[in-house]
Amino acid sequence: MSEIERAGDAHGQGPGTTLARGQGGVAEKFENPGLPEHRHRMGDTDPKAARRAERQVAILLVLSMIGSVLIVVSIIGVKYDGSFNQISLSTKAIGLSMFLSLFALGVGAVHWAKTLMPDDERIDYRHRQRGTTAERDQAVAILKEGTDESGIARRPLIRNTLIGAGVLFPIPAVFFFRDTGPLPGDDLSTTMWREGMYLTKDPEGGRIRASDLGLGSVVHVMPEGIEDQEEILNAKAKAAVLLMRLEPELLNPGSGREDWAVDGIVAYSKICTHMGCPVALYEQQTHHLLCPCHQSTFDVTRECKVIFGPAKRALPQLPIRVDAEGYLQAQSGFHEAVGPSFWERG
Amino acid sequence: MSSQTTVDKVAAGIGNYADDTAGASKIVNGFARKIFPDHWSFMLGEITLYSFVILLLTGTFLTFFYEPSAAETTYTGIYAPLAGQTVSEAYASSLRLSFDIRGGLLMRQVHHWAALVFVAATIVHMARVFFTGAFRKPRELNWVIGGVLALLAVFEGFTGYSLPDDLLSGTGIRIADAIILAVPVVGSYISFFLFGGEFPGQDFIPRFFTIHILLLPAVMLALIVVHLFFVVIHKHTQYPGPGRTEDNVVGFPLFPVYAAKAGGFFFIVFGVIALIAALFSINPIWAYGAYDPSPVTAGSQPDWYMGWLDGAVRLMPGWTEISAFGYTLSLNIFIPTTVIILFVMGALVAYPYLEQIATGDKREHHLLDRPRNAPTRTGLGVMAVTFYVLLWISGGNDIIAHIMQLSINDITRFLRVALFVLPAIAFVVTKRICLGLQRKDREKALHGRETGRIVRLPHGEFIEVHAPLSDLERWTLVQHEVQRPMEIEDRVDAGNPDTLYGRFQRRLSKFYFEDRVEPVTPAEVEAAHSHGELGSDEEHLAVGDKENAAIGTSQTLHG
Amino acid sequence: MTRTLTALSARRRHPLAVVVLIALALLLVGGLYAALAPRAAEASTATASADDVETGKKLFLANCATCHGLNAQGGGVTVNGDTAQNPGPSLIGVGAAAVDFQVGSGRMPLAQSGPQAPKVNKIRFSQEQIDQMAAYIASLAPGPAIPTEEQLDVSTVNDEQLARGAAIFRTNCAMCHNFAGKGGALTEGKYAPSLDEASAKHIYEAMLTGPQSMPVFNDTTISSEDKTAIIAWLTQDEKRPDPGGLTLGSVGPVSEGLFAWIAGIGLLIGCSVWLGMKSS
Known part of the structure; x- marks a missing residue:
């Protein structure tokens, strides 16, 4: 009978799928009933409907043409005088014209295919990917013949050196990348903070007096002279500091850190010990610092220990003092690496 | 004339x-006359392909104006709130191409929206392929290529997102650097080689630019060509139905029908993306400001396709960072980023082969599964989707907390538990639903369709009249094969039960096929009918006639 | 004999099953919300009454003293030996600006206790009454004063100052209030409110006094001119145009991603379905 049935036989009896349920003369499995009868569209039988579809497609294509013209009109016609209203208008005008031009063309083409091109289903036959036994034998024979001709099996010296050369040649490629960057050295562990360096306001600049900060104040800080650094952003990425003023009795400095604060003013690294975002959301009532990237939360009253979220280490504290005129300066650099963890960090 | x-x-x-x-x-x-089957879900891959083409077109336009340089410059453009600010050339040129180039802002928005749609369409396309079993032999390799393309699409998106050098993208790069730094042993070295020294440095913008516009697109284009080449040599899969077999493909010819449909669809996709880009702002880099490591905005998120990784990072508890022997192992970062990517890619690549082990089935499959007929696979798929969506929600936990006035901490705590519980529940529930749907199919195949007509029998009982199904209608419900666990059915192609592999295979087979509903057989229909449950003989005869007519039709078509 | 009873045709699945299922789902969602919603403590209410410091004191005693204490020293009032229910912070030294901000934005008196006092649109006091209370609090100890007209005059801000204001905003404010001033989440249900509706005076006062979770930015840490520049940037929409179109809430990639899925993929799948449908 049909291809379909033969195909069904070939396939349906795969290993392990025979359902031994047949009884009497009843088939074990239903048979594929074959394609349903073709249902004609209105346009196939009614020339009026076909003409209507033809007109619809033509209207869509005309709309697309109008859209294309409108794109040119919007690009040339909308005055581009550097005012934002005009930029906004131009973006909308060009964009909507593009929509009309492209969308109407697409819909027109699809509508044409759907309504007027033949819609009776056609059939292609598949072939297994795997070759027939004869084809496979022939392929094996060819490969074998070629291998013999090359003599690679008879000449192990060539075979082995070929493998060696093949394995070795790509490896030097990696070494070409050697000068893509310097070795880390101790760059990850150091910042530009040094003893006596003044704290200045970020981004405005200018030294800060201890008396500038009221209770509950916070000031974003950069070391003085950061704008003169060769790589400003690199320096900023490590040196950003947040200065906060709390009631001095709320602070619980650990041993060795007793004199790191000035009248309840503490300075902590603003770079998250998790992934390096600026931890700058200071809640002055709870004294919590929140990182906006992954919600690590640090408690300023407990030396910025982590109290929530994915960070592990406390924010490093910058020891500060005041000079004779009352300006804040660093007692020293950070005593540990700031920012995200890395393998050699220890 | x-x-x-x-x-x-x-x-x-x-x-x-x-x-x-x-x-x-x-x-x-x-x-020219190659046949493609018609189904809306087969267009998902085309959405992906076409948005890629749109990305190439608009991206090329953008490169004409974009300056891949981190060199400092003073902003002198027309956007007043940035007047006189020190910014990078990359950022200044991104603003220039948005504000000073006619159609530039539109092109940027088309490019960015197309990128979001591109990755989304990739995922939906993959889901379609997964749930219908289109990854089965002989298409395993193409599934793997698709998986690699999906991963490359995410990297391609991320590198593009980083190029304007605005505050948000810089924050993203900072996090990417932390991900690299967290790689044990070699992290700091890779970071220094990638960034040409310390973060951020001057080098990453030109390097990311080359990766974004040359390296990744070239590799992706090559893989897309192979991907499509495979579609041609395998011929497209088709949904089961009357007349569709493993040995044919039923549909419409490439020329002219698909040339018009698929060609037209490109313009539809481009048109829809142009519409969105015309009306909706995306990534307003001028509002974020230039990158500076000190400021940050509330709601610092990556583009959506990185959101699941960001969400995973947010859920990880901090104690998983371990310091010992003078070294730091940041599992709190390494696991939810590098490890999870490797795990998901590994699972993706291994899945077709794992299922082959469970089924012991080495035959080619060109007829798609209805998802209900593969309950375990569908369950696993929904489980994976649930896991992914939960991580995605976690990635937006601060936005959700703000909008719904919830506590960010409670959301995180809830998700830490839910991430393990809900996917398991999703698996069980989905599997049950699939089995339930199969039972319903059986019911329908056996007793026919519900008509809503109620008949009162002479002795007072009310019954609903069921109209018998035509052979065509029934076929879709009964056409599938059912797999049984190897325990109860000794299979020629199953591994030796005494080996470790054999035992693993049997356990897997049991996991997959222990719960199952078998399709109705002709014998069962016969038996059901002989109970005289329903209908008149006349209706049956009518069905018989139609059956012959249907086969007749298919034969004419074959000729 | 044959009657049509459509309802009965669904007898295999009990019609109530759907209702029960929906009820269960709602219960689950509601339960989750209840469990996740930040806990609110008891509500406290106050009513208004009647000039200068004396009137202000009367107003204070009637409306604020229950929580802030009879002398504004904080900690509430002890009634019948019980300790105060809602101890509020001391108001000594908070200044007139704090009163004007808190009462003028409807945050005080606190209508309902929650993680933090929300902005309320319905203000219970006239500006005159607010000024009287502010005068009383300012009389207790020196504190930040209500900003002057000059400090709030944004018309004098030039482009360079505007850019400086925007830069200061990005470093000092955007981490909580988001890059566009749309607000954001803080810990445990607290939040930085959106600045869309905030008046120039209230923004200035908030910086000056640091209400609730917000830290203090006094005139020595952010100068008065810079505050005016920040306000100029924030309150004049025409100074920070968004030519790209509708902004989807200006909350960054989350809403964009959601939109790409819902509108982008949604529309395209809609087109695909139309493409795959047979023509009639």
Whole structure:
């Protein structure tokens, strides 16, 4: 009978799928009933409907043409005088014209295919990917013949050196990348903070007096002279500091850190010990610092220990003092690496 | 008529030339009438392909104006809130191409929206392939290529997102650097080689630019060509139905129907993305400001396709960072980023082969599964989707907390538990639903369709009249094969039960196929009918006639 | 004999099953919300009454003293030996600006206790009454004063100052209030409110006094001119145009991603379905 049935036989009896349920003369499995009868569209039988579809497609294509013209009109016609209203208008005008031009063309083409091109289903036959036994034998024979001709099996010296050369040649490629960057050295562990360096306001600049900060104040800080650094952003990425003023009795400095604060003013690294975002959301009532990237939360009253979220280490504290005129300066650099963890960090 | 002949002549001339130089006639003979099956879900891959083409087109336009340089410059453009600010060339040129180039802002928005749609369409396309079993032999390799393309799409998106050098993208790069730093042993070295020294440095913008516009697109384009080549040699899969077999493909010819449909669809996709880009702002880099490591905005998120990784990072508890022997192992970062990517890619690549082990089935499959007929696979898929969506929600936990006035901490705590509980529940529930749907199919195949007509029998009982199904209607419900666990059915192609592999295979097979509903057989229908449960004989006869007619139709078609 | 009873045709699945299922789902969602919603403590209410410091004191005693204490020292009032229910912070030294901000934005008196006092649109006091209370609090100890007209005059801000204001905003404010001033989440249900509706005076006062979770930015840490520049940037929409179209809430990639899925993929799948449908 049909291809379909033969195909069904070939396939349906795969290993392990025979359902031994047949009884009497009843088939074990239903048979594929074959394609349903073709249902004609209105346009196939009614020339009026076909003409209507033809007109619809033509209207869509005309709309697309109008859209294309409108794109040119919007690009040339909308005055581009550097005012934002005009930029906004131009973006909308060009964009909507593009929509009309492209969308109407697409819909027109699809509508044409759907309504007027033949819609009776056609059939292609598949072939297994795997070759027939004869084809496979022939392929094996060819490969074998070629291998013999090359003599690679008879000449192990060539075979082995070929493998060696093949394995070795790509490896030097990696070494070409050697000068893509310097070795880390101790760059990850150091910042530009040094003893006596003044704290200045970020981004405005200018030294800060201890008396500038009221209770509950916070000031974003950069070391003085950061704008003169060769790589400003690199320096900023490590040196950003947040200065906060709390009631001095709320602070619980650990041993060795007793004199790191000035009248309840503490300075902590603003770079998250998790992934390096600026931890700058200071809640002055709870004294919590929140990182906006992954919600690590640090408690300023407990030396910025982590109290929530994915960070592990406390924010490093910058020891500060005041000079004779009352300006804040660093007692020293950070005593540990700031920012995200890395393998050699220890 | 004379114009007609001129056209004909020109066409003949071109055709002749194409054949002489490129063997066009052979190509036309081989491809023009290739049959493609028609189904909306087969267009998902086309959305992906077309948005990629749109990305190439708009991206090329953007490169004409974009300056891949981190060199400092003073902003002198028309956006007043940035007047006199020190910014990078990359950022200044991104603003210039948005504000000073006619259509530039639109192109940027089309490019960015197309990127979001591109990755989303990739995922939906993959889901379609997964849930219908289209990854089965002989298409395993193409599934793997698709998986690699999906991963590359995410990297391609991320590198593009980083190029404008605005505050948000810089924050993203900072996090990417932390991900690299968290790689044990070699992290700091990779970071320094990638960034040309410390973060951020001057080098990453030109390097990311090369990766974004040359390296990744080239690799992706090559893989897309292979991906499509495989579609051609395998021929497209089709949904089961009357007349559809493992040995044919039923649909419409490439020329002219699919040339018009698929060609037209490209313009539809481009049109829809242009519409969105015309009306909706995306990534307003001027509002974020130039990158500076000190400021940050509330709601610092990556583009959506990185959101699941960001969400995973947010859920990880901090104690998983371990310091010992003078070294730090940041599992709190390494696990939810590098490890999870490797795990998901590994699972993706391994899945078709794992299922082959469970089924012991080495045959080719060109008829798709209805998802309900593969309950375990569908359950696993929904489980994976649930896991992914939960991580995605976690990635937006601060936005959700703000909008819904919830506590960010509670959301995180809830998700830490839910991430393990809900996917398991999703698996069980989905599997049950699939089995339930299969039972319903059986019911329908056995007793026919519910008509809503209630009949009162002479002895007072009310029954609903069921109309018998035509053979065509029934076929879809009964056509599938059912797999049984190897325990109860000794299989020739199953591994030796005494080996470790054999035992693993049997356990897997049991996991997959222990719960199952088998399709109705002719014998069962016969038995159901002989109970005289329903209907008149006349209706049956009518069905019989229709059956012959249907087969007749298919035969004519074959000829 | 044959009657049509459509309802009965669904007898295999009990019609109530759907209702029960929906009820269960709602219960689950509601339960989750209840479990996740930040806990609110008891509500406290106050009513208004009647000039200068004396009137202000009367107003204070009637409306604020229950929580802030009879002398604004904080900690509430002890009634019948019980300790105060809602101890509020001391108001000594908070200044007139704090009163004007808190009462003028409807945050005080606190209508309902929650993670933090929300902005309320319905203000219970006239500006005159607010000024009287502010005068009383300012009389207790020196504190930040209500900003002057000059400090709030944004018309004098030039482009360079505007850019400086925007830069200061990005470093000092955007981490909580988001890059466009749309607000954001803080810990445990607290939040930085959106600045869309905030008046120039209230923004200035908030910086000056640091209400609730917000830290203090006094005139020595952010100068008065810079505050005016920040306000100029924030309150004049025409100074920070968004030519790209509708902004989807200006909350960054989350809403964009959601939109790409819902509108982008949604529309395209809609087109695909139309493409795959047979023509009639």
